[in-house]
Amino acid sequence: MSDQIMTMSHAAPRRAAPPAWRKPVLMGAPIVLLLTVFLVFPVGQLLALSVYNGQGFTLAPYQQLFSSSLYVTVLWITLKISLATTLVSVAGAYPIAYLISVAKGPAKSRLIFWVLLSFWTSFLVRAFAWVIILGRNGVINGTLMSLGITDRPIDLLYGFGSVLVGMVHAMLPLAVMTMLAVMENIDRTLPRAASTLGARPGTAFWTVYFPLSLPGVAAAAIMVFVSAIGFFIVPALLGGRRETMITQLIIDQIQQTLNWGLAGAISVLLLTVVLAVFVLYDRVFGFATLTGETAGATHNRDTAMRRLGGRVLGLLGAASDALIGLFPRRRPRGTGETPSTALRTVVWAMLVLISLPAFLMIPLSFGKAGLAWPPTGFSLQWYEQLFQSPLWMQALTRSLVVAFGTGLLSMAIGVPAAFLMVRSRMRAKGAMLAFILSPVIVPRMIIAVGMFYLFAQMGLVGTILGLVIGHTVVAVPYVVMTMTAVLRNYDTRLDLAAQSLGARPLAALRHVTFPILGAGMLSSFLFAFATSFDELTISLFSSGGLSATLPKQFWDEVTLQVSPVIAAVSTGLLVFVAVLIYAADRLRRRSLAS
Amino acid sequence: MSSSSLTVQGLAKRYGDFVALAPTDLVVADGEFLTLLGPSGSGKTTLLSLLAGLVPPDEGIVRIGAQDVTYAPPYERDIGVVFQNYALFPHMTIAENIAFPLKMRKIPEAEAKKRAREALEMVHLPHIAGRYPRELSGGQQQRVALARCMVYKPSIILMDEPLGALDKKLREHMQLEIKHLHRELGTTVVYVTHDQEEAMTMSDRICLMNSGRIEQLGTPADLYFRPRTLFVADFLGESNLLPAALGPRLGDEAEIRLGSAGIPGRALANGQDLPPGSSVRVMVRPQNLSIARPSGDETAVMGRVSDVMVTGSLTKVYMQPLDAALPPLVAAFATRNEAEAIRIDDVLALSWDSRDAVVIPDRAPAAVAGIAAKAA
Ligand SMILES: Nc1ncnc2c1ncn2[C@@H]1O[C@H](COP(=O)(O)OP(=O)(O)O)[C@@H](O)[C@H]1O
Numbered sequence: 004m005s006d007q008i009m010t011m012s013h014a015a016p017r018r019a020a021p022p023a024w025r026k027p028v029l030m031g032a033p034i035v036l037l038l039t040v041f042l043v044f045p046v047g048q049l050l051a052l053s054v055y056n057g058q059g060f061t062l063a064p065y066q067q068l069f070s071s072s073l074y075v076t077v078l079w080i081t082l083k084i085s086l087a088t089t090l091v092s093v094a095g096a097y098p099i100a101y102l103i104s105v106a107k108g109p110a111k112s113r114l115i116f117w118v119l120l121s122f123w124t125s126f127l128v129r130a131f132a133w134v135i136i137l138g139r140n141g142v143i144n145g146t147l148m149s150l151g152i153t154d155r156p157i158d159l160l161y162g163f164g165s166v167l168v169g170m171v172h173a174m175l176p177l178a179v180m181t182m183l184a185v186m187e188n189i190d191r192t193l194p195r196a197a198s199t200l201g202a203r204p205g206t207a208f209w210t211v212y213f214p215l216s217l218p219g220v221a222a223a224a225i226m227v228f229v230s231a232i233g234f235f236i237v238p239a240l241l242g243g244r245r246e247t248m249i250t251q252l253i254i255d256q257i258q259q260t261l262n263w264g265l266a267g268a269i270s271v272l273l274l275t276v277v278l279a280v281f282v283l284y285d286r287v288f289g290f291a292t293l294t295g296e297t298a299g300a301t302h303n304r305d306t307a308m309r310r311l312g313g314r315v316l317g318l319l320g321a322a323s324d325a326l327i328g329l330f331p332r333r334r335p336r337g338t339g340e341t342p343s344t345a346l347r348t349v350v351w352a353m354l355v356l357i358s359l360p361a362f363l364m365i366p367l368s369f370g371k372a373g374l375a376w377p378p379t380g381f382s383l384q385w386y387e388q389l390f391q392s393p394l395w396m397q398a399l400t401r402s403l404v405v406a407f408g409t410g411l412l413s414m415a416i417g418v419p420a421a422f423l424m425v426r427s428r429m430r431a432k433g434a435m436l437a438f439i440l441s442p443v444i445v446p447r448m449i450i451a452v453g454m455f456y457l458f459a460q461m462g463l464v465g466t467i468l469g470l471v472i473g474h475t476v477v478a479v480p481y482v483v484m485t486m487t488a489v490l491r492n493y494d495t496r497l498d499l500a501a502q503s504l505g506a507r508p509l510a511a512l513r514h515v516t517f518p519i520l521g522a523g524m525l526s527s528f529l530f531a532f533a534t535s536f537d538e539l540t541i542s543l544f545s546s547g548g549l550s551a552t553l554p555k556q557f558w559d560e561v562t563l564q565v566s567p568v569i570a571a572v573s574t575g576l577l578v579f580v581a582v583l584i585y586a587a588d589r590l591r592r593r594s595l596a597s
Numbered sequence: 598m599s600s601s602s603l604t605v606q607g608l609a610k611r612y613g614d615f616v617a618l619a620p621t622d623l624v625v626a627d628g629e630f631l632t633l634l635g636p637s638g639s640g641k642t643t644l645l646s647l648l649a650g651l652v653p654p655d656e657g658i659v660r661i662g663a664q665d666v667t668y669a670p671p672y673e674r675d676i677g678v679v680f681q682n683y684a685l686f687p688h689m690t691i692a693e694n695i696a697f698p699l700k701m702r703k704i705p706e707a708e709a710k711k712r713a714r715e716a717l718e719m720v721h722l723p724h725i726a727g728r729y730p731r732e733l734s735g736g737q738q739q740r741v742a743l744a745r746c747m748v749y750k751p752s753i754i755l756m757d758e759p760l761g762a763l764d765k766k767l768r769e770h771m772q773l774e775i776k777h778l779h780r781e782l783g784t785t786v787v788y789v790t791h792d793q794e795e796a797m798t799m800s801d802r803i804c805l806m807n808s809g810r811i812e813q814l815g816t817p818a819d820l821y822f823r824p825r826t827l828f829v830a831d832f833l834g835e836s837n838l839l840p841a842a843l844g845p846r847l848g849d850e851a852e853i854r855l856g857s858a859g860i861p862g863r864a865l866a867n868g869q870d871l872p873p874g875s876s877v878r879v880m881v882r883p884q885n886l887s888i889a890r891p892s893g894d895e896t897a898v899m900g901r902v903s904d905v906m907v908t909g910s911l912t913k914v915y916m917q918p919l920d921a922a923l924p925p926l927v928a929a930f931a932t933r934n935e936a937e938a939i940r941i942d943d944v945l946a947l948s949w950d951s952r953d954a955v956v957i958p959d960r961a962p963a964a965v966a967g968i969a970a971k972a973a
């Protein structure tokens with residue numbers, strides 16, 4: 004009591020309270036600044052280069068763009084590949100995400116581990132694995148010939164099929180993770196309620212569960228589509244001339260002809276398509292679904308579309324029930340919620356399929372024969388070569404430093420932004436979210452080229468700082484998204500409780516908020532770390548010729564002179580990722596247990 | 598009211614080594630309102646899920662009417678379930694939610710619409726048909742869940758703590774409304790709650806559960822005045838539980854000797870089949886105690902008043918018996934005039950009619966054996 008009086012009398016000449024707008028501005032300023040200077044400005048500059056050639060206004064790049072059918076054809080191919088990738092990835096991801104969302108305990112952790120392992124295994128490793136599998140001396144041809152099924156190798160590589168396989172393999176884990184965020188939030192009692200109301204399993208799934216999971220499907224589809232449209236690793240390694248994608252044209256303009264104007268014009272084309280897709284998405288589903296917000300934010304009332312959808316789903320349900328009815332019914336066992344054996348078999352088969360390619364690199368890395376299948380003998384020569392190569396070792400060090408810096412910077416900028424998104428009642432929240440997500444929306448290639456131009460002006464090309472900034476721009480949205488999800492589940496009353504017990508805001512943050520959020524923060528950090536560690540597009544340009552990162556070094560090797568050292572590097576990366584995921588999971592569990 | 602609507606025989610459920618429901622028998626009469634009451638984790642939801650077919654049993658039989666439905670899926674049982682969180686489909690309007698079970702039963706759309714409208718009128722919400730669940734208050738969602746369950750007239754309605762999420766006032770209102778609907782429709786209801794007052798006000802019979810088994814099954818009055826175990830006596834309202842030695846039987850009563858002094862008295866034998874000399878507890882409800890005017894039918898305990906609390910219309914008097922082997926007693930009287938009031942440190946005798954006292958076996962022998970085994 005007397006304490007209170009004392010503090011009150013001391014507080015008399017108190018400073019004026021800071022204005023209410025100051026805190027949100029301080030929390031939001033870093034991310035706005037980062038994205039404005041290193042995303043909006045460089046991309047804008049690149050787009051401007053398409054109509055400004057140093058002397059004045061010009062439309063020459065656009066004339067060039069549309070004078071031959073080349074660019075439009077390539078755009079069409081790009082869209083075709085991206086769309087096919089999206090359809091196959093989403094369809095394949097659905098059962099996996101579904102099984103994960105209904106699984107419990109260790110089964111769930113196992114499933115997530117294998118999805119994450121694929122998710123974080125470098126795109127390069129996975130794409131390169133397909134070169135090994137599908138190549139003329141590859142796994143499939145080797146097996147077919149040794150079995151005597153064919154006597155000449157079949158051309159499996161460099162076609163639409165191989166690109167699609169590689170693309171789907173690259174995007175499937177992303178689709179699973181995106182869908183899962185929505186599926187985890189679907190109330191499990193709803194399908195059960197449907198069944199007590201008379202719905203058979205097929206009908207319960209299609210009329211209740213599926214509509215509720217649709218926002219997840221949509222979110223996964225758009226994430227995959229946008230990533231696919233800006234992707235170049237897979238078409239470059241697995242595609243032929245007819246599978247050239249538009250990003251490869253941009254690379255050519257910069258690396259070979261330094262035609263900034265045309266690169267800008269192609270970027271405008273690409274960006275227009277992507278933005279159109281996003282605007283459509285926002286109209287139908289709303290951006291909020293991208294961060295795993297529960298379904299049902301935007302319901303259109305009783306429209307004809309909705310009724311038609313209901314009919315179709317009802318029919319699908321009846322059809323599935325008829326199909327299920329063909330099989331003899333087993334006596335139910337267990338907890339009553341165990342997913343069917345058929346579903347588990349299919350999902351595990353898919354998980355094996357997406358994990359296997361990277362694992363093929365392990366036997367190759369210890370073989371004597373190089374990259375031809377099957378591996379023969381045992382040797383450590385590729386590892387010796389790897390450790391003796393200054394190029395690889397410097398690249399590794401540089402990548403670790405950059406990834407660590409990116410992790411720290413992304414957290415410093417992203418965490419306050421996430422707090423802002425969750426806690427404040429900004430009116431412009433939707434716009435802010437779209438802005439924060441823009442590095443994901445804008446195709447990576449456009450960001451990379453724009454940034455290269457800016458870094459060249461600023462003398463940041465080839466510097467660690469430049470790479471850290473570049474990677475932070477693309478990593479920070481993921482930090483904000485994961486932290487937003489974490490914070491949304493965090494009971495803010497705990498802070499108030501801490502403050503009511505005498506903790507000042509910062510002390511409450513340190514003693515209550517952070518310890519509880521530790522696991523979430525760690526996974527955000529790792530997300531940023533891994534994003535940077537596997538980043539190739541920005542590094543391709545901004546690392547300069549000499550200071551390569553690990554992915555850049557990998558890329559140079561696979562495109563110039565394929566050496567078995569790559570198998571050794573791939574194996575190393577695979578082990579590194581597996582250990583990282585395992586450690587993160589253990590840490591997460593320990594923090595939950597305490 | 599006489600034919601049985603639901604029969605359960607030897608029904609059991611284990612999760613690994615954990616017994617969620619020990620083999621259980623239960624018969625629910627047609628049109629009965631039966632409540633499963635018990636502390637959290639006692640197996641109420643497990644039993645209800647087994648009845649609904651949401652979880653398959655390890656052993657036992659469930660019959661609805663004459664039909665064996667033990668392993669039938671929920672959609673083939675003639676039941677309705679009201680879930681604790683209501684489980685309204687968020688992507689369907691209220692009208693669509695209510696019409697859903699009718700659609701599943703292939704009832705023509707026009708007819709389904711009509712019946713959905715009637716169901717909504719029954720729960721006094723005819724105007725919200727076009728809204729989505731999230732646009733309703735908790736109480737409204739609760740009523741919609743009821744309407745969705747009643748619209749197809751299942752022969753049994755199962756409710757798992759349906760009022761758990763509502764505030765006290767609304768809860769009491771909804772208790773009345775559910776009771777009213779039950780009377781109007783005559784459906785059999787199996788209702789789960791952990792709130793003993795709710796169970797007492799609503800039920801024809803209460804099935805009190807504890808650690809996966811039925812502790813006692815009977816009317817609210819049975820359980821309240823004639824509990825058969827210490828757990829039941831303790832769980833339902835306040836009670837005085839006095840240690841005593843059992844004497845010989847006299848008709849439906851038994852002689853008892855209370856505490857170390859062996860104060861003589863009688864209590865209802867309560868159908869307990871215990872040998873004379875057993876150590877038992879004698880239960881008396883606080884409102885059955887009165888200030889002693891000893892006569893033949895009464896048992897009295899002397900003690901010193903340790904606390905007096907006026908709780909509105911009732912005054913509670915806490916008394917420490919002079920016999921230290923007896924626990925403190927609590928008696929409840931109608932609050933009287935200041936002049937007549939009892940004061941702390943008064944010495945008085947509390948007595949009760951032997952018809953208001955019942956014999957309950959002391960702590961289960963198994964528990965004693967368990968402690969002995971641990972000590973050994
Ligand atoms: N699926 C399950 N797996 C393992 N244990 C369970 C499962 N469901 C219920 N239990 C356990 O069974 C016991 C009884 O649960 P429940 O029937 O839900 O109790 P109540 O509804 O009375 O609170 C609890 O201890 C609970 O932990």
Ligand SMILES: [Mg+2]
Nearest residue numbers: 638641642643
């Ligand atoms: Mg329960």
